[in-house]
Amino acid sequence: MKLRVLHLPKWYPNRYDNQDGDFVARHIAAIAQTSSADNTLQSAVVFAAVARGPLPALIDTEVDLDGSVPTWRYYYRARFTGLNSLDRLIKLFLWLICVGRGVRAVRRHWGGAQPDVVHAHIMLRTAMLAWWLKWRYQIPYLITEHWTVFLPASTQQLGWLRRRVATLLVRQAAAFTPVSDDLRRALARLGGTNTRTVVIPNAVDTDLFHLPNELQVRYGLLNVAAFNEQAKNLSGVLRTVAQLRAKHSALDFRLRIAGYGAAEKQLHQLATDLGLLADGTVTFLGKLTSAEVAEEMRRAKAFVLFSNYENLPCVLIEAQASGLPAVATRVNGVPELLPEDGSRGLLVPAGDEEALAKALLTVLQAPRGRFDAQALRAAATAQFSYPAVGAAFWRVYQQIKR
Template identity: 75%
Template sequence: MKLRVLHLPKWYPNRYDDQDGDFVARHIAAIAQASPDEEPLQTQNAVVVAVVARGPLPSLIDADVSLSGAVPTWRYYYRARLTGWAWLDRVLKLLLWLVCITRGMWAVRQYWGGQKQDIVHAHVLLRTGAVALWLKWWQRTPYLITEHSTIFLPTNAWRLGWLRGRVAALLVRQAAAFTPVSEDLRRALARLGGHNTRTVVIPNVVDTDLFHLPDKLETRQGLLNVAAFNEQAKNLSGILRTIARLRTEHPTLGIHLRIAGYGAAENQMHQLATDLGLLADGTVEFLGKLSSVEVAKEMQRAQAFVLFSNYENLPCVLIEAQASGLPAVATAVNGVPELLPSDGSKGLLVPAGNEEALAQALLTVLQGPASSFDAAALRAAAVARFGYPAVGAAFRRVYQQIANKE
């Protein structure tokens, strides 16, 4: 059996940000990988995504179409400002988004020789799910939802709002399947009323060829943090304050932290590190935006990964660290304990916002014997659970269930 799958992501790498929604792109790549001959189901995939333009466009809508590779992709860009009236532009941008998605779906159908999709796969709610629901009603096409967003977590209820929460729940209930990336996110949607009898937690995926053990484990040194500079979520300031404290209280430890990432709070964090004296003596280094290849090299050189988030979903960076045989110190929030069990075999968990606990955990990891964590076991578990073959097969099993029922 071969199914035509139309993917509708909210976030996806684009001309303005090649890392935007890269975790969604990896999911789709895993699905599109050639499945073993013994698998009864094969997929033919296509992606349609629409993004607000961050620069001038020659017209209201512009497009990038890529038909090479395993997944043909139609990327559309639409103007951010049309009239100068915010309320009107908000409505017009939604209409432009719908125009882009409609054009893309028509283009995919033409590419498939006039054949419509067998399944719609919406990645990240809400509007992608709304289009999927419309296609279910109009064309009787089943859809599934994969959710990544932290907006549905209880801590973000004030941002989500009552109406959007109810709409999300409806979209989940109407879906042929729901595949959140963590058990915690499943519970979050269930609290909103988003129950689905075919719910399968399918985690994020890691390129285990790119993220692997270093040639020499004994050369690993220092701490690494890779995250978006979103202070509300990531609490990088808490890490910086803790590093400053450890440098003062344990001067012989030679503590060193390398930070990779970019985002809105970047200048703020640079200033805080300067004020704490962490840049002058090289205790902290900001690496800026890194490619996946560069991140993999950083993980191979580090001794431990640190993530002090106030809330999370299922952080790809922790999965990448595990594939690199790198233990982590992270906060016990949301989906993180699903990656770091309480037995400490893959790293240490600390309470969110507790800088004292973070300091003690970092000392434990940095001062403990190198044999405290089995790097090979960390990697083996990551390959088995988060590798492209494992995640791709999990999605194809869900597709098969949908196809059999329909």
């Protein structure tokens, strides 16, 4: 069976940030890779977003036909009147214009053919357009959801109307594929249920993220995260490392932090105040490429993620593919990656810096063989590799089109 799938992502790598929505790009790459051998599936991406810089016109277009998935990106101006409510309406109108142009461009690329399936990645507007295409052209749609805004700690940000629309869109979809069971339960509590719900996790490139060579010595801690204090609580990690360094000076508590974001200046200052930069205990690496992150994963002895809330963190999957045990908080989808038996790492309560310190000591002092790197990688490959995730989506597509 041959299928044409139109992908509509809310977030996607773009000219301003090549890592924005990279988890969506991985899903799409996994789907394309799975079907490339026998050419059973044609995919295309249409993405539109507010420009973060000057544009030569009201709308600017980028078309990429050289990659495995033809992609149309559109950028539109951010401000028009200076009145926020009016500008929001104008931007929504421009988003619709851009995506409409993209859909028509995809049809021309496919020789006039309509998509067989519309795949909306992250609600709301992408799924609303998918719903309209279903109503207008009888094209089924599915929704893949990643957004932490649907988790209990964040739903107040949506408001009643948007929560209601989201649940209706999920119920009207031909399939719903949240990336974690925790997110599935969160949407269900809001009323967003679907008889064809399949949890399909985030994907990791297991060719890029792999075990170190046998002679490579692993040392210290690694954190890779957006510098978003409300979610990631990097300050708690810094305070814990400072405490451990003071009490256990003989152990190696060097922490390398990769990432960028709004709290970057604040976190640099905290690390300075704690004396963590002067002696090299903490190193801020800045924004790294995926290849550079993979190299850091192979160098570290343990990964640490002290988030207040999460969905299904790609960094934990990447760590497992690299044979790297983790210490992370017992929140949302994280226990789906780190089972309670401790075979892949240790879980601690969110915000409990004493528990974090104890767990980090345990992992860093663990005897050789306590965490089986080969078993960690095998589990990641079986569940989260491109072939595994792409095949899971392909099965859902086939069910939709039967």
